[in-house]
Amino acid sequence: MDTDFRVATNQAPPLAGHNVVTADRALVEAVGRHAEPAVVDDLSALGEEAGTAEAREHGMLANRFHPELTPYDRYGNRIDEVAFHPSWHWLMERAVGHGLAATPWESDSPHAHVRRAAGFLAWSQTEPGHGCPISMTYAAVPALRADETIAKEWTPLLASTTYDPGLRPAADKRGALAGMGMTEKQGGSDVRANLTEARPAGDGGYTLHGHKWFTSAPMNDVFLTLAQAEDGLTCFVVPRVLEDGTRNRLDVVRLKDKLGNRSNASSELEFHGTWATRLGDEGRGVRTIIEMVAATRLDCVLGSASLMRRALAEASWHVAHRAAFGSPLADKPLMQNVVADLAVESEAATALAIRLAAAVDGRDDPHEAALRRIALPLAKFWVCKRTPAMVAEALECLGGNGYVEESGLPLLFRESPLNSVWEGSGNVNALDVLRALGREPEVLQAWITEVGQARGADPRLDHAIDRALALLGDAGALEVGARRLAGQMAACLQGALLVRFAPPEVADAFCASRLDGGYQGTFGTLPGADFRSIVERTTPVV
Template sequence: MDAPAARPLGHDTHEVTNQPPPYGGENAWTGDALLRSAVAREGAAWVEARAHALGALVAGEHLQTLAEQANRHTPELRTHDRYGHRVDAVEYHPAYHELMSAAFGAGVHSLAWTAEREGAFVARAALNYLWNQGENGVACPVTMSFAAVHVLRNEPALALEWEPKILAETYDPRPLPIMEKRAATVGMAMTEKQGGSDLRANATRAEPAGGGDYVLTGHKWFCSAPMSDGFLTLARTGKDLSCFLVPRSLPDGTRNRFLIQRLKDKVGNRSNASAEIEYDGTWAHRVGEEGRGIPTIIEMTHLTRFDIVVANAGMMRAALVQALHHCEHRSAFGRRLVEQPLMRNVLADLALEWEAATLLAFRLARAFDRHADSRERLLGRIVTPVAKYWVCKRINAFAVEAMECLGGSGYVEESPLARLYREAPVNGIWEGSGNVIALDVLRSIAKEPACVEAFFAEIAEAAAGEPRLAHLVDALKADLADAGALEVRARRVVEEMAVALQAALMTRHAAPAAADAFIATRLEGDWGACFGTLPARVDCGQLIDRARARA
């Protein structure tokens, strides 16, 4: 009997139609006119070549495949070697190492410190925004290494040894003493079982061992990127807390006593390991003044909080781009989704939220650049927690809505939206959870009342020409002046501060129609409880086109 004629492999039962083509990987820098204008306005147009290269990388298929692999094949803890020796190693999929090489090789962690020119923080923020469209787990060691530089400068001898390795634009995962490394990463370990937000509860003890060295005993309940080369940590010297650097390797080449007990099984952020660790006779060097551990390490969290604001704006962009791509190519009920009036309302509303978050992030970055100017320093002090609180709240609803734009295809692991959705809540928890951040705003105001003046001065010009914003400013001033139950009202006040500043930035820099839609909805309340509830008079097409505008 003759064999049946060979038929091509594939679907014999149906044709595949009405599916969007694979996302084309448009350069995330050149494809984002709003980003480019914000970066140029805030003083870092010179980052063009780096941003162009990174924009191509993060949107490319290769990096997206690495991101998918590194999050599917999660890190594993190996406590002992085959002979029973303790090794405390975390083993990562090769994709993770390649991602680390890409991020650190691009200077995403270091450009703010190495560029030595006007706009360095804005330039680095552009890289961070772009990187967070590629992969978010690696963003954790990137951010911690960036922020650690500032704290280590408290100890010039340590900074001399560590800083050139941290700032190197390369990645060296070898477990070696710092002097033998080509590059180093630094993490931080503060949170203990009995308290994370309230660091005063830290119980780890530090005994002096001579020459600024100490020996630590205790534990940390969360310690991310545990294969970093060093960790900034808190421990008690006497009754007060001091800040320490714990190196993973000792100068003689042996490993420090840094015992990894387990890895957390996390909701998202899965490519990045987060460990529970114990210090048991662990060698450490003090950083900063004895007994001033919290003020010393809090400088690091000020920078990581800033980074989170920028990261969330980047994540909003990533989610929006996927939603737009799908809706441009998918049809239902005889029309492309992007042409359906109700879907246009959803996409336009998301675009407004992303634009306001991006303007806020890059204005904040400029405040870090101009730290020497006291008004900018005060502005950075107060806007960092205000913006951290707000964009971390908005990203969750944003990610869900963007996912829904893809229908069922958004809810499967092959879609980048699944990863973004699971990643979204973590930025609102670490580096200070919502309530703690809202209370930090009140604390900043109490400590440096001039912060409030700097804040209102930033909004004044826009408010002078926009009565609806002026009305909110008056209400906010009254709210802040009323000390009664201010703590209970903290979230509400911080939310209003964030929206007022976003409205001022939209008034100054966005198209008039976009600023008007933002103010009508977010300030005046002509809006529903979900995205996609812009009033019918809003020109959604114009807002969507702004999000699609290329340079």
């Protein structure tokens, strides 16, 4: 009998038709710890839409058809417009509509930031690139509060759930998006080396003269940027369109040819007399912008946790439906070890990310504020560093099928280093941990209190906490060992959360592999554990 090779067999069906929120038990349980059950119910519609074949297709199309820059119109007028594929707008409309931009800052809910964090983690699994303008819009609001008048003008638009693209004055819009441009080609993370100059304009504003090396989403409505004023580095608000309807002089030099997503337009800008409003005092630019930095760091952690969860879902779904050597891959002990290890990594990232969002909800509580100060750079360093290796291992679970674009895994892999670079590289965040420990003694106490809630529950966690504290005692090696310290402290935070709240098999696997001192750094090397139940806990159900 002839075999029809045109009919594919032993292939996993497309992963579509599952609820990305309610099917994620680690996410549901994390939200339940820090908010009300109604929050998960409220996000169910988002989760259902995120799991559709339509959402998956829009994510692919937004990256296949890249943004296009048109610097001049047909008559030679400078317009600097970027055109996006309709799928980009489809994704953006839903992200804004589900309240994932700045909506929490205007909400009366005590769990607004947990809700938004869970939604951001789930919805970003559709496509990571459009999360950038959503994240910057969210992060802009706490910085804008440095000036009450400016905050009142922009916050309601940024918090709107109406997606209203197009270059028009703020007064003519039903919703707005924010961006940021901090780094310059000569300085990078060292923003104090910025050369862009701010000159008083005589009308209460300033004109900017210089450049920005990275500015994402140049079609957004307003940007926060740094420039050198008379009294030093200062933060400024730059509207894309002025009140009279004329376009602010904001030249888009080019779009970056970058690693990772292609859906989002990352650009280089030049300022040639660009009009701006000062935000905060002259010479206090870094202090003014620090709240925006903190909020974007939270989204780096959430974004990396989202990449992990999407990669894990693809891997666990594939091995559940693919057979090899006489039985399903999911039944092979070594494959169970690999997928269980990936699941433990993903759950640890999710647990820590949602805990940090809860600290934003409790920002008026001294412990929560101190914990947020130390745990954000810790988590930003650790979770974002763990993501590339984790996504690569998930891709390998699909074999050659994971190496082709249609699987979605190559995009996740290319995107996986991004959050470790954005808003401060690994070194910047590790050194920020040292800075916080040296200047704000309450942050160490907050960390000790947080991990201390799990003291006595697992000796491996107890010993890891002691090792972290011992590293702090070696003052001469603190800077050179900053990464080791940051990783140890972050892993202890994750371990404490899992020991307290995760199923015993998940907590045991984490402590045995990440905290016991013998971790090999390769996924699939868990010591004896209940692998099957961990895998089943994390496999999507359609």
